Amino acid sequence: MIHVHSPSRSPTPFVPSTDHRLVLTSSKTLGGNPVFTWQDVVSDPANFKQPCKLAKNIPHSLQDYINRMDAWHRSLPGMRTVLEAAIGENTAEDEPNAPPISIVNNFDDEPCPPWEFYYTNFMWHDEGVPPPDMTGVKGCGCYPRCDPRNGSCSCLQKQRSWSGEFTPDFAYDSRGRLKYQNVPIFECNDMCGCDDDCRNRVVQHGRKCAVQIGKTKNKGWGVFAGPKKIYDGTFLGIYSGELLTEEVAEERGKKYNKFGRTYLFNLDFYFLREGKEKEEGKEEEWEPKYVVDAYHAGNFTRFLNHSCSPNARLNAVYINESNIDKPLLAIFACKDIEPGAEICFSYSGNYDDLEEQAERVVKGDAIYERCMCGAKNCTGTSIIVCILLVGLLNMAL
Numbered sequence: 001m002i003h004v005h006s007p008s009r010s011p012t013p014f015v016p017s018t019d020h021r022l023v024l025t026s027s028k029t030l031g032g033n034p035v036f037t038w039q040d041v042v043s044d045p046a047n048f049k050q051p052c053k054l055a056k057n058i059p060h061s062l063q064d065y066i067n068r069m070d071a072w073h074r075s076l077p078g079m080r081t082v083l084e085a086a087i088g089e090n091t092a093e094d095e096p097n098a099p100p101i102s103i104v105n106n107f108d109d110e111p112c113p114p115w116e117f118y119y120t121n122f123m124w125h126d127e128g129v130p131p132p133d134m135t136g137v138k139g140c141g142c143y144p145r146c147d148p149r150n151g152s153c154s155c156l157q158k159q160r161s162w163s164g165e166f167t168p169d170f171a172y173d174s175r176g177r178l179k180y181q182n183v184p185i186f187e188c189n190d191m192c193g194c195d196d197d198c199r200n201r202v203v204q205h206g207r208k209c210a211v212q213i214g215k216t217k218n219k220g221w222g223v224f225a226g227p228k229k230i231y232d233g234t235f236l237g238i239y240s241g242e243l244l245t246e247e248v249a250e251e252r253g254k255k256y257n258k259f260g261r262t263y264l265f266n267l268d269f270y271f272l273r274e275g276k277e278k279e280e281g282k283e284e285e286w287e288p289k290y291v292v293d294a295y296h297a298g299n300f301t302r303f304l305n306h307s308c309s310p311n312a313r314l315n316a317v318y319i320n321e322s323n324i325d326k327p328l329l330a331i332f333a334c335k336d337i338e339p340g341a342e343i344c345f346s347y348s349g350n351y352d353d354l355e356e357q358a359e360r361v362v363k364g365d366a367i368y369e370r371c372m373c374g375a376k377n378c379t380g381t382s383i384i385v386c387i388l389l390v391g392l393l394n395m396a397l
């Protein structure tokens with residue numbers, strides 16, 4: 001996925017280059033010139049090759065410069081303005097319509113979170129992680145937009161085939177809010193004929209609601225709703241960062257565990273696990289293939305704190321990607337969130353059964369500390385570092 005979070009479809013996706021040549025097979029002519037139709041273009045997935053950001057190319061000069069400064073300079077109030085500006089600049093291309101992210105601290109003098117990462121909404125592929133695969137992506141021929149009552153829409157058929165009993169139509173309602181949490185979501189893609197305002201295009205348009213990165217009383221930095229209420233089902237952001245193979249992530253996890261902080265998340269969803277079980281009949285041996293690491297690169301979602309009573313959830317979303325092992329981790333509100341309220345999700349997955357959740361946590365090679373989420377059903381321990389070694393992020397229903 002690479003260009004995962006492309007906010008709007010590129011207006012010129014077919015620029016020929018050495019590795020991306022438009023293949024057209026039209027035999028029609030008009031006035032002696034060849035005539036190409038959308039059907040000609042769609043007939044070859046090679047015309048839709050996606051850009052692939054490589055982890056080795058993550059820009060780092062700015063954060064390196066800041067981190068070389070002494071502590072006094074790093075704590076100057078102006079540092080906040082610089083980080084806010086960097087966030088705006090880094091997302092101007094892929095989230096041009098997103099409300100700017102502001103940084104607030106009502107508790108102490110720290111101007112902004114430690115600037116140890118590159119702010120980005122993209123996925124940066126590490127070695128061994130395949131680029132986005134369009135060969136199995138099918139576009140629907142709907143125009144001007146997909147109709148949830150139109151059974152011939154191939155995107156609707158795909159959504160139903162993966163989650164039929166849960167989602168009789170598209171995952172989103174007409175306002176772009178997620179209707180059904182915890183099912184894989186297949187959005188319309190670059191090969192679809194529908195316009196950008198099709199209801200089945202949400203994550204690809206980026207964040208629409210205002211959020212703030214803010215200091216909390218006793219949980220470090222966190223994420224808060226902006227001045228407007230965020231409604232249940234609203235898309236917040238993708239958990240962006242480096243996309244690693246499981247082997248590389250395991251090595252990194254060992255290091256992160258030593259200093260008590262990690263931003264690793266397995267791409268581990270119940271439907272991936274179940275699919276493998278059906279194939280091989282061996283659930284225990286299933287391992288997620290890829291892991292997102294938001295330590296060196298990421299967006300505001302890397303600051304989301306854990307809650308035992310979360311108001312946001314992770315969902316798997318596919319856009320221009322047919323590799324089922326490489327979903328985007330898309331975060332949606334799962335409750336109405338009042339203006340200024342903290343946004344949290346469960347680090348231990350989307351378990352509704354807290355006992356099962358607690359059991360999985362205990363089994364893990366994780367670092368715990370007293371949970372400060374304050375929820376009535378709080379289990380009292382928070383996994384500060386977890387996930388990687390035991391696949392805790394199993395989004396089982």
Ligand SMILES: [Zn+2]
Pocket residue numbers: 140141142145146147153154155156192194
């Ligand atoms: Zn359609």
Ligand SMILES: [Zn+2]
Pocket residue numbers: 140142145146155188192194195198199200201
């Ligand atoms: Zn559509």
Ligand SMILES: [Zn+2]
Pocket residue numbers: 139140141146154155187188189192193194200
């Ligand atoms: Zn479509």
